[in-house]
Amino acid sequence: MRLERIDSLVEWSLEADTPAHSLNPVVKWGSTLVTVLVAFAVRRIEVLPALALPYVVLAVLSRPPREALLVMAVPPSVFLAVTLAAMSPWEYLKHGTEGLRHVALYSVRGFTDLTALVVTAVTTPINATWETAAALAPPGLAQAFLVFHGSLYGVMRAFRGILVALTVRGRPKPSLEAFGAALATVLARSVSSAERMEAAIEVRGGARPRPRVSLRFGVSDVVWTIVVASSCVVALTLGRG
Amino acid sequence: MAHVHLPDGVIPLKWCLLGFATYSVPLALGLKRLVERPSTIPLVGTLAAVSFAAMQVPVVCAHLMLTPLTGIVLGPRLSAVSVFVVDTACALMGHGGVTVVGINSILNWSEAAGGWLLYRLLTGAGLKPGRAALVATGTVLSCTAFVPPFVMAVALNTSPYPFLFTLTPFWILTAWLEALVTSKTVGALVRMNVEWVSPGS
Known part of the structure; x- marks a missing residue:
């Protein structure tokens, strides 16, 4: 059941020692947010996967449990597929093949952003994510x-x-x-x-809890930032047509 | 429990920003109440945790969310904070995009606030808490099941009918199941003499 799989995901995320786990959670979530925002500006379908590439490489290097990835990725993927499938006939009738191209763009963009988000979520210790969110949130x-x-x-x-x-x-x-x-x-x-x-x-x-997670930044954070920034620049340069 | 489960990149950014801007009002009011009454923080956080855990139990092709229960227990202001915590947690797990948190929070908070309002009206009219919770939850969730298709249609500049025929029936089915669960839970809380759900609280 999903509850058991989330338990095993939590266990893995807290105990694993992978390249992804060495990254600062602020840098990881910040870069994911930037990727998501940049994806909105990319209009060429074939360029969008460039944004997901760093996250795919990170997932390959970290080797998270496949079940954890599936638990998180399958429900939104199914919802996206159902939504776009429901939209497609109407879009085709209204806009012809241009309408179907829009649907394809939403599809690729949605899966690209989902890849970035799921990989970040799975490879960031859950307590680090929440402690960071608490450190950044208002009282x-x-x-x-x-x-x-x-x-x-x-x-x-x-x-x-x-x-x-x-x-x-x-x-x-x-x-x-x-x-x-x-x-x-x-x-x-x-x-x-x-x-x-x-x-x-x-x-x-009290009202402003000090996070237990260290917010130090290391070489790996700089490297990750450069990699994600490069993919964003490439996507924006080639994809805004 | 109508929830836009779409990942980021599908709903245009301007609608996502509008969602955040709109939700900032109830959220700010909720945070103000939370800071004024810090003793309610455990209840807010716990209800968010219970709501999130309930979402992991699949029901047909949907899931429970317990937003009306959150509204009945917390009221309209504090439930804005609890709903935001749940939707943020969902987004951080890939269940609905990060940019869609604002829109989802508006939808879910309307369920919580609507559930609270109808519950108070019905208990004020003399209905027992369990039955009031059943009617309030079922009615509010059935009505809000029609909203996300129109939200998605406006945002995606398409027709709402495909979504109405594919998504809404499942949401309505799950709405009445959630109504039964909420009714039994509220009934049990009243028998346990928990003051959160007393008609006068």
């Missing part, structure tokens, strides 16, 4: 991010427990009453532990 939102991140794994384990408890002889037994009651219990207990977590956050830094 209140930063604490909400940290409480969310801290509560998430316990809540997901509790959910799995509920679904296992509702399974009888290997088949899920539909009992909304039991599911609702179990969900209410998970919520109430999670809030209690979140209150203790919030107290710990206050002790660490």
Whole structure:
């Protein structure tokens, strides 16, 4: 089930020691955002994959679990494919082959950006991502991010427990009453532990929590920035026609 | 639980920026309330975590999101923050693009706020909390299931009908299942004497 696969992804992302994990999360997410924004300006379909190339190489070097990549990539890919397939007949009737070209452009651009995002998400330790988000967020939102991140794994384990408890002889037994009651219990207990977590956050830094992740930048960050910037420049130069 | 699951690069940037600009208002009001009442931070963060975890359980071709439950428990202002946290988490996992977070947050917050409003009206009219949650959740989510096709149609300059016929039926089906789950959860919380869902809270 998806909950188990996300657990194994979390485990891998926290324990792996790959070239991608040595990159600063601010540099990684910042470069992904720049890639996504540059993709909007590229209009030639054949040039777009140049933007995804650095991320594909990073994924090959890091070798994340295939299941983790599939869990994250398949649902949005399916939604994108369904959306564009639904759009295509209408676009063809309205604009002819130019309409289909637009659909193809959205498709390639969507998959390019999804590749960049999924590779970044899978190869960045999850706690680093959330601690960085908290460090950059305004007061209140930063604490909400940290409480969310801290509560998430316990809540997901509790959910799995509920679904296992509702399974009888290997088949899920539909009992909304039991599911609702179990969900209410998970919520109430999670809030209690979140209150203790919030107290710990206050002790660490109050309204502006100091991130536990080091924000030092190394040679690998410079190299990655140059690689991504180069791919963006190439894409913009060749792709704005 | 109507959610634009499109990755980045499909919805034009101007619509994404408009989404962020529009959502900045409820988000700012929510953050102001959060800073005024820091004791609600655990509830906001936990509801976001529960909502995110619920999304990982597939239902037919869609998933639960528990946005009306978030609205019923937190109210319209704080739910803006919780919904933003969930949508940001989804975007960071590739579930809907980073640039689409603003649009998704507007859609999901409207479910939370609408759920809260209808729940308060129904409990004020004397309906039991569980039944009020059922009607509020089902009604709000069924109505909002029609919105994303029009949002995508306007943004992509195409017709909404293909999306209405392919996506909306699944969303409506999941809406009533979520309504049942929310109803049972609210009923259980009331029996547990949790004050978050009391009609007067």
